[in-house]
Amino acid sequence: MFRTALCDLLGIEHPILQSGMGNIAGPDLVAEVSSAGGLGILAGLNVPPDVLRDGIREVRKRTSRPFGVNLWLHETVESPVDVATIPDTTVAGAQRELNRYRERLGIPTTSARPATLPALLPSAIDVILEERVPVFSTALVRHHHAELVQRCHARGVKVVTMVTTVDAARAAAASGVDVIVAQGGEAGGHRSVGDKPASAEAVGIGTMALVPQIVDAVQVPVVAAGGIADGRGLVAALALGATGVLLGTRFVASREATVPEFWKKALLEHESDATAITDVFTGLWARALRNTMSEEYRTSGAPVLPPLVQRAAAFDVYAASAKQQNREYYPMFSGQSVGLIHDLPGAGEVVATIMREAQDVLAALPRRANRG
Ligand SMILES: Cc1cc2nc3c(=O)[nH]c(=O)nc-3n(C[C@H](O)[C@H](O)[C@H](O)COP(=O)(O)O)c2cc1C
The missing domain is CATH 3.20.20.70 (Aldolase class I)
Structure with missing residues (x-):
């Protein structure tokens, strides 16, 4: 059988x-x-x-x-x-939200456009x-x-x-x-x-x-x-x-x-x-455990960058979160x-x-x- x-x-x-x-x-x-x-x-x-x-x-x-x-x-x-096609305001809005988490994790903030x-x-x-x-x-x-x-x-x-x-x-x-x-x-x-x-x-x-x-x-x-x-x-x-x-x-x-x-x-x-299903971690819909990042990003109304660009932009946040054993900012x-x-x-x-x-x-x- x-x-x-x-x-x-x-x-x-x-x-x-x-x-x-x-x-x-x-x-x-x-x-x-x-x-x-x-x-x-x-x-x-x-x-x-x-x-x-x-x-x-x-x-x-x-x-x-x-x-x-x-x-x-x-x-x-x-x-x-191609990240050059993403409007400046979208990049700025996403980075502004991510910077709130960077500050809490004690890592440098940035407004840079992620690389293609x-x-x-x-x-x-x-x-x-x-x-x-x-x-x-x-x-x-x-x-x-x-x-x-x-x-x-x-x-x-x-x-x-x-x-x-x-x-x-x-x-x-x-x-x-x-x-x-x-x-x-x-x-x-x-x-x-x-x-x-x-x-x-x-x-x-x-x-x-x-x-x-x-x-x-x-x-x-x-x-x-x-x-x-x-x-x-x-x-x-x-x-x-x-x-x-x-x-x-x-x-x-x-x-x-x-x-x-x-x-x-x-x-x-x-x-x-x-x-819950969220797109804030990578820019694509995925089911993940809810945490501070998934909830605050969603309620902030900040723009989510295109598929996989969102992940690339937030990568330093995930790395710091893992290093500090902090589950609140990790997918x-x-x-x-x-x-x-x-x-x-x-x-x-x-x-x-x-x-x-x-x-x-x-x-x-x-x-x-x-x-x-
Ligand atoms: C942490 C995690 C990462 C995953 N990454 C991939 C992946 O890279 N490629 C893929 O085909 N599916 C990936 N999946 C989805 C699984 O293929 C599958 O659809 C899912 O795990 C089945 O549901 P379950 O998690 O309840 O077992 C991932 C699932 C989880 C939980």
Whole structure:
């Protein structure tokens, strides 16, 4: 029952994928998850090509099992925003708000225009293909290109892509991808869409409603993401027709995740109602734990800079916040599954525990369903 079509397709033992979370999913986490029989996915966003290649080789030193690399194919990753096009008043308004946090953190204030980001995407894709990484995981995809999928397949690279709507799932399937991840609104981190919708509410179909619709709409295996952190979630996802699950928040709360300790501690302390969708951290909609920065920025009415430029502008704030172990000015991306997390085990243990729990849940299902 738990050895699904996804396991056969990707050559993994358990139908559990670990999200390739930017700055968090390094070789330690990835190798640990893959060694435990799941699919570890290395973060590739904003990683210079040489560093990405080293990371891939490091994973290979530690495990012979399949693993993946994740990239965003967002319009502003394909073509970074030219910061010269941002009006002076917008830059000034955003920096004025960020300066309030800089003053509290005791770091220099600035009114400077952030630099235009380098276009790293083509070289990152080249590295993935040259290294013949087993799985290329894509998210925030602007255009589902058949040509890119064909290039991957020609190198023996499988493509797993994450979507938030049935239409996007159909477009992804038409491009030839091997697996589709259905990301429900409960999910932590960024909404997996290729542009920026006008409001956070525009991308919010829940996992429970989204997964079966995508399962009905496409022929390829579907993986459920968003709100899943234990064996109950895995069994529920399989009942909806998914062939596996992809988890982010659960793996942030693991020993190998490279995040500040205060973030892991916050995951243990908070319930699901502590998260909200905001664009103040990166300029794109993402679900994160609410903190002073997310709340004050929103209520201030200060402008938010374009996608990823906002992140670049606030980077010194995040660095100081991390250094000072101050959780109030740091983006702690997290899903509603935070309320299900009560421990900080090793990532391999997370995989083993979910599989064990799923067996127990399934065995107890008839009895539980009849509990008066
Ligand atoms: C801290 C964090 C960072 C994330 N970064 C990425 C990323 O870089 N690329 C990506 O495809 N998805 C990323 N995600 C989203 C996950 O792929 C997935 O949709 C989500 O974690 C599922 O919901 P969950 O957090 O409840 O498990 C991230 C999620 C979190 C929590």
